[in-house]
Amino acid sequence: MTSIQDIAKKAGVSISTVSRTLNNYPDVGQKTREKILKIAEEMNYFPNAVARSLVQKKTFTIGMFFGNNMNLGFDHPFFLDVISAVREVVGNAGYDLLVFTNKNKNRSTYTTLCRERSVDGVLMLLTGEGKKKNEQMLELQSSGIPCVAIDIPLVGDKCTYVESDNYTGASDAVKHLVELGHRKIGFIGGDEISKTSYDRMRGYQDTLIEKGVGVRPEYIQLGHFSSEKASKATRKLMKDNPEITAFFVVSDEMACAVMDTLQELGFRVPEDISLVGFDDIKEAVHYSPPLTTIKQMKYEIGSEAAKILLQIINDKSFHPEPKTLPCELVVRKSTAHKVD
Amino acid sequence: MTSIQDIAKKAGVSISTVSRTLNNYPDVGQKTREKILKIAEEMNYFPNAVARSLVQKKTFTIGMFFGNNMNLGFDHPFFLDVISAVREVVGNAGYDLLVFTNKNKNRSTYTTLCRERSVDGVLMLLTGEGKKKNEQMLELQSSGIPCVAIDIPLVGDKCTYVESDNYTGASDAVKHLVELGHRKIGFIGGDEISKTSYDRMRGYQDTLIEKGVGVRPEYIQLGHFSSEKASKATRKLMKDNPEITAFFVVSDEMACAVMDTLQELGFRVPEDISLVGFDDIKEAVHYSPPLTTIKQMKYEIGSEAAKILLQIINDKSFHPEPKTLPCELVVRKSTAHKVD
């Protein structure tokens, strides 16, 4: 409401002096400074971030996209941890978070939305179709807008990504099952578009080969990170290949659906069939039985992404590189030795 | 990057004509309009929201505060549903969401932060200490900034709140237990500062009296929505009053902790002790046993809050009123008839 003009008038000085005072510049007299500060206090002054942003071309705002297409749904398995970490990191650095939600701009792209809002950088936390590296993604990647994606392999001068070591994680899951004596291991994967899905699939296949077990294409189904599809895939797999004794399912949400389906079909987990998930979502520990899974460091993914983004923003000479964080096998009660 | 000035120059017209064209004003010639539109397209023009906001004094941005003090933690039991609903509603209306995270402004208040950022309105989704109606809250309430709080009884000309019918919800929980034959019903409440906690406590007490059971102060403990405190309260209650056969716990998160603690103490749920929670969080259905609880309409709370906020913003003559949404008893497996 009250501007530096008002203060300047009341203090009998110029607006530049007020501006300098308010921004803690050194070159302002002691008594004038005090007078101005006092008046600002009295008049209940606060700066107008919009005006400042316009002149400085810096908004202290980090943009964020979630969901699948542009912005539908919050179905990311660890949305909460990531946003919590992001908030912590960018908040400490003096930034606020702008979540792009406006749906009245159908002709826009990620890039134009970021430019319109003049965000200083952007974080991509997408799922499903949103992860496809389409034209929009390529545009963003080479736009020069500081950008860090989670699980999407964007690379550019000001653009990189953070992900888990999905390959090793998947490999650990399979090793665990093999060590328990399982040989007929079904696989319920994600989709055919995401690097995440691809890496987990490769981890599964390579490890089976490495362990001398061999890959059976008929044991592989895609669940597209959907509970329904995972359930359907389970039924098909068990019907066509009743010899299967274990499953590796590439997301906990799907793994929960698989477990429910298996139990509906009359199988006991883990007595009849072992099950390993991926993610370590909150529910995993409370499932019956508690789910063995590959834990992703969700909070660290978020905080790494945020830190890298800030570095891209604040250090013009910094060249970002993709960051891969380790996973960890968490053994709970959904896996057991194979019996015959 | 490219401004209306650039377009004006290239098109050989004035910036006002360009502005009018871009904003679909009727009073511009057909051929000039087309020319300008074409050039804007070619030059890859997009408007600068910051500049527009400055002159229009309207940002198309909804501010949002979460967590406990100012912004620590995402511990709200239905953060995800609320934000998802909010996004849907405000997004369709052409707004983006600004999450206040900046921690470098220790002398600011909710009000000054909103004013600095010139948000058009603000949503308060706080927990714990954050729900206390302190000076900052009073300031915000009477600031004239359009504001809707969730579960905090703010009331002002441009300010209101949305909540569940906590009293009736609590009452239904107790009725359910009484109908199952329980008479010694322990209560683990929230805190002494929130209306939410107060209403649930009253629902518990009034219903016990109404049913002729009577209130026993020694059966009442506060858990402050903390798993640890709820667990401790459970131990104390069971130690001091081993005759208790049921608990009403005012949040599912605490109820889960209570269940764990009860089981650790050797009690079976529901055979020995029945348990009713509140909220119906995602985990409730997968607990062992699945938790009987009072379901809050989380998504509706968020969408109602957002709709009311938009109405306050867009209809100057609108006088907001608090909105109370119904709860629903969801009977699962943590409650059973009392046996003796």
Next chain:
DNA sequence: TTGTATGCGTTATCAT
């Protein structure tokens, strides 16, 4: 140490 003047990109008012 302080003031003057300019510009940031837009919208809006008033002419023409």
Next chain:
DNA sequence: ATGATAACGCATACAA
């Protein structure tokens, strides 16, 4: 139908 110009609130280069 179009243009000139003044805001919006602030930061900053340059003068004094």
